[in-house]
Amino acid sequence: MSHLRLGVNIDHVATVRNARGESYPDPVRAAEAALAAGADGITAHLREDRRHISDADIDALADITRKRGRPLNLEMAVTAEMEAIALAHRPHAACLVPERREEVTTEGGLDVVGGLERIAPLVGRLAAAGIRVSCFIDADLAQVAAAKAAGAAVVEFHTGAYCEAVRHRSPEAARLLEQVKAAAREAQRLGLEVHAGHGIDYETVKPIAAIPEVVELNIGHFLIGEAIFIGLGPAIQRMRALMDDARAAARAA
């Protein structure tokens, strides 16, 4: 079972900054702190409506991650505007996500099955620029097959439904986790690298980190919330420790 990487999503530092239209708190400073605390990489979503991360943030994040030799994972909608930005920065990775302006957060996975004709050429152009492309999808076998057909190197499974079920103590949680596990097995069988993210907290990180095929988690909102109480560095270190413990326990089982 390989090392499990932690990508820290700093979008919601920018959400707080933008609530006041001020220059602080600075998501770039948060990215520096996250890397210093043991994050393997930084994830940021430049939304079409720029509600949190701005173009200038992406410029600065690309700069500091390059200087530190750490990966930047740019979450982006499947649009010509975002493609041009990705190609201008050539981040280590780009994660294709669905985007609807009225949503509060990314509510479900990208429909790669339905959008294959548009998505496959985009994946090809980004990959040709040296960007590792991931599709953020629901844990659904048809979507996994479509991501493979689109030429993606990576799939990131949307864990939001599972995490929400756990938080609400819903009996659906076990079934939703099994879906993620089955989709992860299928993705690995097809030669795709497997990531997971959305809604993960200290509780849900454990079963997700124990899935042997998963090699990267992208976690944001919970960590930024915890940072209010214990600081960003300690929140990341605690998450990191829980990931490592769950991985070690799964290895020993």
Ligand code: PXP
């Ligand atoms: N992965 C992807 C593709 C996302 O869109 C998000 C949310 O921006 C995350 C991970 C992180 O989710 P959360 O902020 O709920 O931890």
